[in-house]
Amino acid sequence: xxxxxxxxxxxxxxxxxxxxxxxxxxxxxxxxxxxxxxxxxxxxxxxxxxxxxxxxxxxxxxxxxxxxxxxxxxxxxxxxxxxxxxxxxxxxxxxxxxxxxxxxxxxxxxxxxxxxxxxxxxxxxxxxxxxxxxxxxxxxxxxxxxxxxxxxxxxxxxxxxxxxxxxxxxxxx
Amino acid sequence: xxxxxxxxxxxxxxxxxxxxxxxxxxxxxxxxxxxxxxxxxxxxxxxxxxxxxxxxxxxxxxxxxxxxxxxxxxxxxxxxxxxxxxxxxxxxxxxxxxxxxxxxxxxxxxxxxxxxxxxxxxxxxxxxxxxxxxxxxxxxxxxxxxxxxxxxxxxxxxxxxxxxxxxxxxxxxxxxxxxxxxxxxxxxxxxxxxxxxxxxxxxxxxxxxxxxxxxxxxxxxxxxxxx
Ligand SMILES: Nc1ncnc2c1ncn2[C@@H]1O[C@H](COP(=O)(O)OP(=O)(O)OP(=O)(O)O)[C@@H](O)[C@H]1O
Ligand SMILES: [Mg+2]
Numbered sequence: 101x102x103x104x105x106x107x108x109x110x111x112x113x114x115x116x117x118x119x120x121x122x123x124x125x126x127x128x129x130x131x132x133x134x135x136x137x138x139x140x141x142x143x144x145x146x147x148x149x150x151x152x153x154x155x156x157x158x159x160x161x162x163x164x165x166x167x168x169x170x171x172x173x174x175x176x177x178x179x180x181x182x183x184x185x186x187x188x189x190x191x192x193x194x195x196x197x198x199x200x201x202x203x204x205x206x207x208x209x210x211x212x213x214x215x216x217x218x219x220x221x222x223x224x225x226x227x228x229x230x231x232x233x234x235x236x237x238x239x240x241x242x243x244x245x246x247x248x249x250x251x252x253x254x255x256x257x258x259x260x261x262x263x264x265x266x267x268x269x270x271x272x273x
Numbered sequence: 274x275x276x277x278x279x280x281x282x283x284x285x286x287x288x289x290x291x292x293x294x295x296x297x298x299x300x301x302x303x304x305x306x307x308x309x310x311x312x313x314x315x316x317x318x319x320x321x322x323x324x325x326x327x328x329x330x331x332x333x334x335x336x337x338x339x340x341x342x343x344x345x346x347x348x349x350x351x352x353x354x355x356x357x358x359x360x361x362x363x364x365x366x367x368x369x370x371x372x373x374x375x376x377x378x379x380x381x382x383x384x385x386x387x388x389x390x391x392x393x394x395x396x397x398x399x400x401x402x403x404x405x406x407x408x409x410x411x412x413x414x415x416x417x418x419x420x421x422x423x424x425x426x427x428x429x430x431x432x433x434x435x436x437x438x439x440x441x442x443x444x445x446x447x448x449x450x451x452x453x454x455x456x457x458x459x460x461x462x463x464x465x466x467x468x469x470x471x472x473x474x475x476x477x478x479x480x481x482x483x484x485x486x487x488x489x490x491x492x493x494x495x496x497x498x499x500x
Binding site for chain 2: 211215218219221222225226228229233247248250251254255258261262
């Protein structure tokens with residue numbers, strides 16, 4: 101997730117103060133992980149350096165009274181980001197693979213590692229399913245996306261569990 | 274969970290010839306909960322479900338329902354219990370092809386002695402609850418897979434059972450339809466207070482449960498609420 105692009109995108113609605121921008125980011129994208137103020141200001145400083153935003157200072161204002169506005173270059177940057185597909189990332193699977201291999205190497209139960217992960221995945225899937233039930237169409241679509249990804253992870257967990265013996269022989273010949 | 278479980282399987286063992294389907298399977302189902310049975314193909318999920326529902330008799334071990342030993346019961350007693358307190362939904366509805374959908378749903382009530390009128394009234398209400406009242410007069414062969422499964426769910430719930438057993442109830446449906454069936458199924462079960470034992474290999478279907486148990490090589494690995 102590119103926080104910079106998200107903040108830029110939010111600025112397309114009009115100039116904002118940093119704290120205002122953070123609030124609106126958290127509302128829309130930050131339900132699981134709200135932004136830290138530090139990150140907001142450091143991101144804005146970077147966008148400023150790159151010429152994607154400019155500052156409209158209010159008379160006699162301190163740093164937190166600065167209003168940020170998106171520039172034409174900023175608008176173009178958001179547009180080209182939106183036009184680019186995101187790279188599919190095997191983010192979690194590599195960590196889990198490491199855990200499974202380590203479990204096998206250290207004589208711990210790899211199947212339990214996998215089943216514990218499954219339980220945690222399912223816990224989150226239940227939560228998303230409940231959120232989906234009570235939410236509007238936008239919530240449903242966002243939750244479904246997450247659910248399909250978690251399901252893919254779970255399939256991998258199941259497949260790996262079925263191959264644990266094989267993997268054990270490979271890891272510890 | 275604080276209460277006594279409603280349905281308990283202890284150390285079930287069951288072989289089909291040389292194949293051991295259940296090795297040492299134990300699991301407990303609490304009143305009103307939705308329990309998902311997951312696990313690889315051939316691990317013994319359906320066999321366990323059938324033992325829990327009194328359809329199969331284990332070679333060893335015991336199934337207790339509401340304090341009564343299902344495995345020691347007379348066949349007739351067990352069938353009566355199945356008809357009045359248990360419900361079943363399978364991957365392919367298993368509706369009676371010669372009867373209309375309405376008659377299919379009314380059938381369990383008729384078998385339990387209800388009048389035709391009362392049974393049909395109740396069956397209509399259930400079809401409506403599952404959003405398939407419009408297919409009431411059709412035969413199972415004339416409805417879609419999704420509609421058929423909703424009818425099957427209605428038929429399983431019409432007697433207000435205390436436990437509904439479902440084996441891959443959405444296995445033949447696409448995601449959107451499968452999810453709608455699960456939503457209606459689980460919501461209806463929760464309304465009537467029925468426990469659901471649900472066999473599925475789909476995580477998105479299992480996500481409608483309260484808890485899962487994983488069946489591997491004829492044994493159950495339960496991961497209790499870790500948090
Ligand atoms: N009637 C039967 N006769 C012979 N073997 C059987 C019978 N029913 C099941 N089995 C065997 O018992 C084992 C467990 O079968 P079961 O149907 O319980 O698996 P399952 O977990 O439901 O699998 P799936 O996900 O494929 O439905 C399998 O090896 C299967 O071949
Ligand atoms: Mg099966």
